[in-house]
Amino acid sequence: MLSASSQSAELRNLAHQTVLEKEAAVQRDPTNAAAWYELGVKQQENEREQKAIQALQRAVELDPEYIDAWLALAVSLVNEADRRQAYDAIEAWIERNARYRGTQKPTSTVASNTQKMAERQDLLMRQLIAMACDVPEGEIDADVQIALGVLFNINEDYEKAIDCFHAALGVRREDWQLYNRVGASYANSGNPEKALEYYYRALELNPGYIRARYNLGIAQIGLKHYTEAAQHILDALVLQESESESSRSGPGSTKGVTGSTLWLGLRNASAKLRRPDLVTLCDQQDLEGE
Structure with a gap:
Protein backbone atom coordinates (compact mmCIF):
# COMPACT_ATOMS: atom_id res chain seq x y z
CA MET A 1 0.00 0.00 0.00
CA LEU A 2 1.31 3.45 -0.88
CA SER A 3 1.55 5.88 2.00
CA ALA A 4 1.92 9.62 2.16
CA SER A 5 5.57 10.72 2.05
CA SER A 6 7.54 11.51 5.21
CA GLN A 7 7.09 15.27 4.73
CA SER A 8 3.31 15.02 4.34
CA ALA A 9 2.53 15.78 7.99
CA GLU A 10 4.56 18.97 7.80
CA LEU A 11 2.97 19.89 4.47
CA ARG A 12 -0.53 19.21 5.77
CA ASN A 13 0.07 21.57 8.65
CA LEU A 14 1.43 24.19 6.24
CA ALA A 15 -1.59 23.88 3.95
CA HIS A 16 -3.96 24.07 6.90
CA GLN A 17 -2.32 27.24 8.24
CA THR A 18 -1.99 29.13 4.97
CA VAL A 19 -5.58 28.56 3.84
CA LEU A 20 -6.92 29.51 7.26
CA GLU A 21 -4.85 32.69 7.17
CA LYS A 22 -6.21 33.72 3.76
CA GLU A 23 -9.80 32.92 4.68
CA ALA A 24 -9.50 34.69 8.01
CA ALA A 25 -8.30 37.80 6.17
CA VAL A 26 -11.42 38.00 3.97
CA GLN A 27 -13.67 37.28 6.94
CA ARG A 28 -12.07 40.14 8.89
CA ASP A 29 -12.44 42.54 5.98
CA PRO A 30 -14.83 41.28 3.28
CA ARG A 173 13.33 33.89 -10.62
CA GLU A 174 11.54 32.82 -7.44
CA ASP A 175 8.03 32.61 -8.90
CA TRP A 176 6.86 29.01 -8.37
CA GLN A 177 3.73 29.52 -10.45
CA LEU A 178 5.85 30.48 -13.46
CA TYR A 179 8.00 27.37 -13.09
CA ASN A 180 4.82 25.30 -13.02
CA ARG A 181 3.51 27.07 -16.15
CA VAL A 182 6.74 26.36 -18.04
CA GLY A 183 6.55 22.73 -16.92
CA ALA A 184 2.92 22.43 -17.99
CA SER A 185 3.71 23.94 -21.39
CA TYR A 186 6.55 21.46 -21.91
CA ALA A 187 4.25 18.61 -20.86
CA ASN A 188 1.50 19.79 -23.21
CA SER A 189 4.02 19.99 -26.05
CA GLY A 190 4.86 16.31 -25.56
CA ASN A 191 8.04 16.72 -23.51
CA PRO A 192 7.18 15.47 -19.98
CA GLU A 193 10.84 14.76 -19.19
CA LYS A 194 11.77 18.42 -19.65
CA ALA A 195 8.71 19.39 -17.62
CA LEU A 196 10.00 17.55 -14.56
CA GLU A 197 12.82 19.97 -13.75
CA TYR A 198 10.39 22.89 -13.70
CA TYR A 199 7.86 21.09 -11.52
CA TYR A 200 10.62 20.10 -9.09
CA ARG A 201 11.85 23.70 -8.96
CA ALA A 202 8.30 24.94 -8.27
CA LEU A 203 8.08 22.47 -5.38
CA GLU A 204 11.48 23.52 -4.04
CA LEU A 205 10.14 27.05 -3.80
CA ASN A 206 6.72 26.00 -2.48
CA PRO A 207 6.51 22.41 -1.16
CA GLY A 208 2.77 22.79 -0.54
CA TYR A 209 2.00 23.65 -4.17
CA ILE A 210 -0.70 21.07 -4.94
CA ARG A 211 -1.07 21.90 -8.63
CA ALA A 212 2.66 21.40 -9.31
CA ARG A 213 2.71 18.16 -7.31
CA TYR A 214 -0.25 16.83 -9.31
CA ASN A 215 1.29 17.95 -12.60
CA LEU A 216 4.52 16.21 -11.62
CA GLY A 217 2.58 13.00 -11.06
CA ILE A 218 0.88 13.24 -14.46
CA ALA A 219 4.24 13.86 -16.14
CA GLN A 220 5.63 10.76 -14.40
CA ILE A 221 2.72 8.73 -15.79
CA GLY A 222 3.69 9.95 -19.26
CA LEU A 223 7.23 8.69 -18.61
CA LYS A 224 5.87 5.36 -17.29
CA HIS A 225 7.25 6.03 -13.82
CA TYR A 226 4.06 4.80 -12.24
CA THR A 227 5.21 4.34 -8.63
CA GLU A 228 6.62 7.87 -8.48
CA ALA A 229 3.49 9.19 -10.19
CA ALA A 230 1.18 7.54 -7.66
CA GLN A 231 3.26 8.88 -4.77
CA HIS A 232 3.19 12.48 -5.98
CA ILE A 233 -0.54 12.44 -6.69
CA LEU A 234 -1.22 10.80 -3.32
CA ASP A 235 0.75 13.54 -1.60
CA ALA A 236 -1.28 16.12 -3.53
CA LEU A 237 -4.49 14.47 -2.34
CA VAL A 238 -3.29 14.46 1.28
CA LEU A 239 -2.50 18.16 1.00
CA GLN A 240 -5.82 18.97 -0.60
CA GLU A 241 -7.74 16.96 2.00
CA SER A 242 -5.98 18.92 4.73
CA GLU A 243 -6.92 22.18 3.00
CA SER A 244 -10.49 20.97 2.59
CA GLU A 245 -10.81 20.12 6.28
CA SER A 246 -9.41 23.50 7.31
CA SER A 247 -11.72 25.52 5.08
CA ARG A 248 -14.94 23.53 5.03
CA SER A 249 -16.74 26.38 6.70
CA GLY A 250 -14.87 29.12 4.85
CA PRO A 251 -16.06 31.44 2.06
CA GLY A 252 -17.53 29.57 -0.89
CA SER A 253 -16.48 26.22 0.53
CA THR A 254 -17.63 22.99 -1.03
CA LYS A 255 -16.18 19.56 -0.51
CA GLY A 256 -13.92 18.09 -3.19
CA VAL A 257 -14.33 20.75 -5.86
CA THR A 258 -11.53 19.30 -8.00
CA GLY A 259 -10.54 16.35 -5.85
CA SER A 260 -12.06 14.07 -8.48
CA THR A 261 -9.28 15.12 -10.87
CA LEU A 262 -6.65 14.04 -8.35
CA TRP A 263 -8.42 10.77 -7.62
CA LEU A 264 -8.69 10.02 -11.33
CA GLY A 265 -4.95 10.62 -11.74
CA LEU A 266 -4.16 8.32 -8.81
CA ARG A 267 -6.53 5.69 -10.16
CA ASN A 268 -4.78 5.81 -13.54
CA ALA A 269 -1.36 5.36 -11.93
CA SER A 270 -2.67 2.51 -9.74
CA ALA A 271 -4.14 0.75 -12.77
CA LYS A 272 -0.79 1.03 -14.56
CA LEU A 273 0.83 -0.54 -11.48
CA ARG A 274 -1.67 -3.42 -11.76
CA ARG A 275 -2.91 -2.75 -8.26
CA PRO A 276 -6.68 -3.45 -8.28
CA ASP A 277 -6.72 -2.95 -4.51
CA LEU A 278 -5.55 0.64 -4.96
CA VAL A 279 -7.97 1.16 -7.85
CA THR A 280 -10.81 0.14 -5.52
CA LEU A 281 -9.65 2.60 -2.87
CA CYS A 282 -9.52 5.32 -5.53
CA ASP A 283 -13.07 4.52 -6.62
CA GLN A 284 -14.13 4.81 -2.97
CA GLN A 285 -11.99 7.96 -2.50
CA ASP A 286 -10.57 6.35 0.63
CA LEU A 287 -7.30 7.94 1.76
CA GLU A 288 -7.13 5.85 4.93
CA GLY A 289 -7.23 2.51 3.12
CA GLU A 290 -10.10 1.22 5.19
Whole structure:
Protein backbone atom coordinates (compact mmCIF):
# COMPACT_ATOMS: atom_id res chain seq x y z
CA MET A 1 0.00 0.00 0.00
CA LEU A 2 1.31 3.45 -0.88
CA SER A 3 1.55 5.88 2.00
CA ALA A 4 1.92 9.62 2.16
CA SER A 5 5.57 10.72 2.05
CA SER A 6 7.54 11.51 5.21
CA GLN A 7 7.09 15.27 4.73
CA SER A 8 3.31 15.02 4.34
CA ALA A 9 2.53 15.78 7.99
CA GLU A 10 4.56 18.97 7.80
CA LEU A 11 2.97 19.89 4.47
CA ARG A 12 -0.53 19.21 5.77
CA ASN A 13 0.07 21.57 8.65
CA LEU A 14 1.43 24.19 6.24
CA ALA A 15 -1.59 23.88 3.95
CA HIS A 16 -3.96 24.07 6.90
CA GLN A 17 -2.32 27.24 8.24
CA THR A 18 -1.99 29.13 4.97
CA VAL A 19 -5.58 28.56 3.84
CA LEU A 20 -6.92 29.51 7.26
CA GLU A 21 -4.85 32.69 7.17
CA LYS A 22 -6.21 33.72 3.76
CA GLU A 23 -9.80 32.92 4.68
CA ALA A 24 -9.50 34.69 8.01
CA ALA A 25 -8.30 37.80 6.17
CA VAL A 26 -11.42 38.00 3.97
CA GLN A 27 -13.67 37.28 6.94
CA ARG A 28 -12.07 40.14 8.89
CA ASP A 29 -12.44 42.54 5.98
CA PRO A 30 -14.83 41.28 3.28
CA THR A 31 -14.33 44.48 1.25
CA ASN A 32 -10.56 44.05 0.94
CA ALA A 33 -9.85 43.26 -2.72
CA ALA A 34 -6.21 42.35 -2.02
CA ALA A 35 -7.29 39.74 0.55
CA TRP A 36 -9.69 38.15 -1.95
CA TYR A 37 -6.93 38.17 -4.58
CA GLU A 38 -4.50 36.39 -2.25
CA LEU A 39 -7.16 33.81 -1.37
CA GLY A 40 -7.86 33.25 -5.08
CA VAL A 41 -4.19 32.70 -5.88
CA LYS A 42 -3.92 30.24 -2.98
CA GLN A 43 -6.92 28.31 -4.29
CA GLN A 44 -5.25 28.15 -7.71
CA GLU A 45 -2.24 26.55 -6.08
CA ASN A 46 -4.51 24.12 -4.25
CA GLU A 47 -6.05 22.86 -7.52
CA ARG A 48 -9.44 24.33 -6.57
CA GLU A 49 -10.17 26.38 -9.62
CA GLN A 50 -13.83 27.18 -8.97
CA LYS A 51 -13.01 28.56 -5.55
CA ALA A 52 -10.18 30.56 -7.12
CA ILE A 53 -12.51 32.03 -9.72
CA GLN A 54 -15.07 33.00 -7.06
CA ALA A 55 -12.44 34.77 -4.96
CA LEU A 56 -10.80 36.53 -7.92
CA GLN A 57 -14.15 37.66 -9.31
CA ARG A 58 -14.92 39.12 -5.90
CA ALA A 59 -11.58 40.94 -5.96
CA VAL A 60 -12.31 42.64 -9.29
CA GLU A 61 -15.88 43.43 -8.25
CA LEU A 62 -14.50 45.29 -5.24
CA ASP A 63 -11.70 46.94 -7.22
CA PRO A 64 -12.11 46.84 -11.03
CA GLU A 65 -8.66 48.46 -11.38
CA TYR A 66 -6.91 45.58 -9.60
CA ILE A 67 -5.01 44.37 -12.65
CA ASP A 68 -3.17 41.50 -10.90
CA ALA A 69 -6.55 39.96 -10.06
CA TRP A 70 -7.73 40.25 -13.68
CA LEU A 71 -4.64 38.40 -14.95
CA ALA A 72 -4.93 35.70 -12.29
CA LEU A 73 -8.62 35.32 -13.15
CA ALA A 74 -7.72 34.84 -16.82
CA VAL A 75 -5.36 32.00 -15.86
CA SER A 76 -8.06 30.23 -13.82
CA LEU A 77 -10.62 30.61 -16.60
CA VAL A 78 -8.18 29.10 -19.11
CA ASN A 79 -7.64 26.18 -16.74
CA GLU A 80 -11.41 25.70 -16.68
CA ALA A 81 -11.53 25.89 -20.51
CA ASP A 82 -13.74 28.99 -20.38
CA ARG A 83 -12.11 30.74 -23.32
CA ARG A 84 -14.65 33.51 -23.77
CA GLN A 85 -14.47 34.73 -20.17
CA ALA A 86 -10.69 34.32 -20.21
CA TYR A 87 -10.57 36.73 -23.14
CA ASP A 88 -12.83 39.11 -21.20
CA ALA A 89 -10.39 39.05 -18.27
CA ILE A 90 -7.33 39.62 -20.47
CA GLU A 91 -9.13 42.45 -22.25
CA ALA A 92 -10.00 44.03 -18.89
CA TRP A 93 -6.37 43.68 -17.82
CA ILE A 94 -5.17 45.41 -21.02
CA GLU A 95 -7.71 48.24 -20.74
CA ARG A 96 -6.91 48.94 -17.09
CA ASN A 97 -3.11 48.72 -17.31
CA ALA A 98 -2.11 52.33 -16.67
CA ARG A 99 1.47 51.73 -17.81
CA TYR A 100 0.32 51.22 -21.42
CA ARG A 101 -2.47 53.77 -21.76
CA GLY A 102 -0.29 55.75 -24.15
CA THR A 103 0.64 52.70 -26.24
CA GLN A 104 -0.84 52.62 -29.74
CA LYS A 105 -2.68 49.30 -29.67
CA PRO A 106 -4.59 47.67 -32.54
CA THR A 107 -8.37 48.08 -32.31
CA SER A 108 -11.41 46.46 -33.86
CA THR A 109 -14.62 48.03 -35.13
CA VAL A 110 -16.51 44.90 -34.08
CA ALA A 111 -17.76 44.62 -30.49
CA SER A 112 -15.95 41.94 -28.50
CA ASN A 113 -19.17 40.05 -27.78
CA THR A 114 -19.85 39.57 -31.49
CA GLN A 115 -16.31 38.81 -32.64
CA LYS A 116 -15.42 35.27 -33.57
CA MET A 117 -13.14 33.64 -31.02
CA ALA A 118 -10.18 33.45 -33.41
CA GLU A 119 -10.58 37.12 -34.35
CA ARG A 120 -10.75 38.14 -30.73
CA GLN A 121 -7.66 36.13 -29.80
CA ASP A 122 -5.74 37.63 -32.72
CA LEU A 123 -6.65 41.16 -31.63
CA LEU A 124 -5.66 40.52 -28.01
CA MET A 125 -2.40 38.98 -29.19
CA ARG A 126 -1.57 42.01 -31.35
CA GLN A 127 -2.41 44.36 -28.48
CA LEU A 128 -0.13 42.48 -26.09
CA ILE A 129 2.70 42.39 -28.63
CA ALA A 130 2.34 46.18 -29.04
CA MET A 131 2.63 46.53 -25.27
CA ALA A 132 5.71 44.29 -25.17
CA CYS A 133 7.32 46.38 -27.91
CA ASP A 134 6.64 49.54 -25.89
CA VAL A 135 8.79 48.35 -22.99
CA PRO A 136 12.19 50.12 -22.89
CA GLU A 137 15.02 48.16 -24.46
CA GLY A 138 16.59 45.76 -22.01
CA GLU A 139 13.51 45.57 -19.79
CA ILE A 140 10.87 42.86 -19.56
CA ASP A 141 7.33 43.27 -18.24
CA ALA A 142 6.68 39.82 -16.77
CA ASP A 143 2.91 40.31 -16.70
CA VAL A 144 2.75 41.09 -20.42
CA GLN A 145 4.80 37.96 -21.10
CA ILE A 146 2.51 35.90 -18.87
CA ALA A 147 -0.59 37.20 -20.65
CA LEU A 148 0.99 36.34 -24.01
CA GLY A 149 1.95 32.90 -22.71
CA VAL A 150 -1.63 32.28 -21.59
CA LEU A 151 -2.94 33.16 -25.07
CA PHE A 152 -0.34 30.98 -26.79
CA ASN A 153 -1.36 28.10 -24.53
CA ILE A 154 -5.01 28.59 -25.48
CA ASN A 155 -3.91 28.36 -29.12
CA GLU A 156 -1.80 25.27 -28.31
CA ASP A 157 1.33 27.10 -29.51
CA TYR A 158 3.34 25.72 -26.63
CA GLU A 159 6.81 26.63 -27.87
CA LYS A 160 5.89 30.32 -27.98
CA ALA A 161 4.20 30.01 -24.59
CA ILE A 162 7.41 28.55 -23.16
CA ASP A 163 9.42 31.44 -24.63
CA CYS A 164 7.08 33.95 -22.97
CA PHE A 165 7.12 32.25 -19.58
CA HIS A 166 10.92 31.91 -19.76
CA ALA A 167 11.16 35.65 -20.43
CA ALA A 168 9.00 36.32 -17.38
CA LEU A 169 11.21 34.02 -15.28
CA GLY A 170 14.14 36.21 -16.24
CA VAL A 171 12.77 38.87 -13.88
CA ARG A 172 10.86 36.62 -11.46
CA ARG A 173 13.33 33.89 -10.62
CA GLU A 174 11.54 32.82 -7.44
CA ASP A 175 8.03 32.61 -8.90
CA TRP A 176 6.86 29.01 -8.37
CA GLN A 177 3.73 29.52 -10.45
CA LEU A 178 5.85 30.48 -13.46
CA TYR A 179 8.00 27.37 -13.09
CA ASN A 180 4.82 25.30 -13.02
CA ARG A 181 3.51 27.07 -16.15
CA VAL A 182 6.74 26.36 -18.04
CA GLY A 183 6.55 22.73 -16.92
CA ALA A 184 2.92 22.43 -17.99
CA SER A 185 3.71 23.94 -21.39
CA TYR A 186 6.55 21.46 -21.91
CA ALA A 187 4.25 18.61 -20.86
CA ASN A 188 1.50 19.79 -23.21
CA SER A 189 4.02 19.99 -26.05
CA GLY A 190 4.86 16.31 -25.56
CA ASN A 191 8.04 16.72 -23.51
CA PRO A 192 7.18 15.47 -19.98
CA GLU A 193 10.84 14.76 -19.19
CA LYS A 194 11.77 18.42 -19.65
CA ALA A 195 8.71 19.39 -17.62
CA LEU A 196 10.00 17.55 -14.56
CA GLU A 197 12.82 19.97 -13.75
CA TYR A 198 10.39 22.89 -13.70
CA TYR A 199 7.86 21.09 -11.52
CA TYR A 200 10.62 20.10 -9.09
CA ARG A 201 11.85 23.70 -8.96
CA ALA A 202 8.30 24.94 -8.27
CA LEU A 203 8.08 22.47 -5.38
CA GLU A 204 11.48 23.52 -4.04
CA LEU A 205 10.14 27.05 -3.80
CA ASN A 206 6.72 26.00 -2.48
CA PRO A 207 6.51 22.41 -1.16
CA GLY A 208 2.77 22.79 -0.54
CA TYR A 209 2.00 23.65 -4.17
CA ILE A 210 -0.70 21.07 -4.94
CA ARG A 211 -1.07 21.90 -8.63
CA ALA A 212 2.66 21.40 -9.31
CA ARG A 213 2.71 18.16 -7.31
CA TYR A 214 -0.25 16.83 -9.31
CA ASN A 215 1.29 17.95 -12.60
CA LEU A 216 4.52 16.21 -11.62
CA GLY A 217 2.58 13.00 -11.06
CA ILE A 218 0.88 13.24 -14.46
CA ALA A 219 4.24 13.86 -16.14
CA GLN A 220 5.63 10.76 -14.40
CA ILE A 221 2.72 8.73 -15.79
CA GLY A 222 3.69 9.95 -19.26
CA LEU A 223 7.23 8.69 -18.61
CA LYS A 224 5.87 5.36 -17.29
CA HIS A 225 7.25 6.03 -13.82
CA TYR A 226 4.06 4.80 -12.24
CA THR A 227 5.21 4.34 -8.63
CA GLU A 228 6.62 7.87 -8.48
CA ALA A 229 3.49 9.19 -10.19
CA ALA A 230 1.18 7.54 -7.66
CA GLN A 231 3.26 8.88 -4.77
CA HIS A 232 3.19 12.48 -5.98
CA ILE A 233 -0.54 12.44 -6.69
CA LEU A 234 -1.22 10.80 -3.32
CA ASP A 235 0.75 13.54 -1.60
CA ALA A 236 -1.28 16.12 -3.53
CA LEU A 237 -4.49 14.47 -2.34
CA VAL A 238 -3.29 14.46 1.28
CA LEU A 239 -2.50 18.16 1.00
CA GLN A 240 -5.82 18.97 -0.60
CA GLU A 241 -7.74 16.96 2.00
CA SER A 242 -5.98 18.92 4.73
CA GLU A 243 -6.92 22.18 3.00
CA SER A 244 -10.49 20.97 2.59
CA GLU A 245 -10.81 20.12 6.28
CA SER A 246 -9.41 23.50 7.31
CA SER A 247 -11.72 25.52 5.08
CA ARG A 248 -14.94 23.53 5.03
CA SER A 249 -16.74 26.38 6.70
CA GLY A 250 -14.87 29.12 4.85
CA PRO A 251 -16.06 31.44 2.06
CA GLY A 252 -17.53 29.57 -0.89
CA SER A 253 -16.48 26.22 0.53
CA THR A 254 -17.63 22.99 -1.03
CA LYS A 255 -16.18 19.56 -0.51
CA GLY A 256 -13.92 18.09 -3.19
CA VAL A 257 -14.33 20.75 -5.86
CA THR A 258 -11.53 19.30 -8.00
CA GLY A 259 -10.54 16.35 -5.85
CA SER A 260 -12.06 14.07 -8.48
CA THR A 261 -9.28 15.12 -10.87
CA LEU A 262 -6.65 14.04 -8.35
CA TRP A 263 -8.42 10.77 -7.62
CA LEU A 264 -8.69 10.02 -11.33
CA GLY A 265 -4.95 10.62 -11.74
CA LEU A 266 -4.16 8.32 -8.81
CA ARG A 267 -6.53 5.69 -10.16
CA ASN A 268 -4.78 5.81 -13.54
CA ALA A 269 -1.36 5.36 -11.93
CA SER A 270 -2.67 2.51 -9.74
CA ALA A 271 -4.14 0.75 -12.77
CA LYS A 272 -0.79 1.03 -14.56
CA LEU A 273 0.83 -0.54 -11.48
CA ARG A 274 -1.67 -3.42 -11.76
CA ARG A 275 -2.91 -2.75 -8.26
CA PRO A 276 -6.68 -3.45 -8.28
CA ASP A 277 -6.72 -2.95 -4.51
CA LEU A 278 -5.55 0.64 -4.96
CA VAL A 279 -7.97 1.16 -7.85
CA THR A 280 -10.81 0.14 -5.52
CA LEU A 281 -9.65 2.60 -2.87
CA CYS A 282 -9.52 5.32 -5.53
CA ASP A 283 -13.07 4.52 -6.62
CA GLN A 284 -14.13 4.81 -2.97
CA GLN A 285 -11.99 7.96 -2.50
CA ASP A 286 -10.57 6.35 0.63
CA LEU A 287 -7.30 7.94 1.76
CA GLU A 288 -7.13 5.85 4.93
CA GLY A 289 -7.23 2.51 3.12
CA GLU A 290 -10.10 1.22 5.19
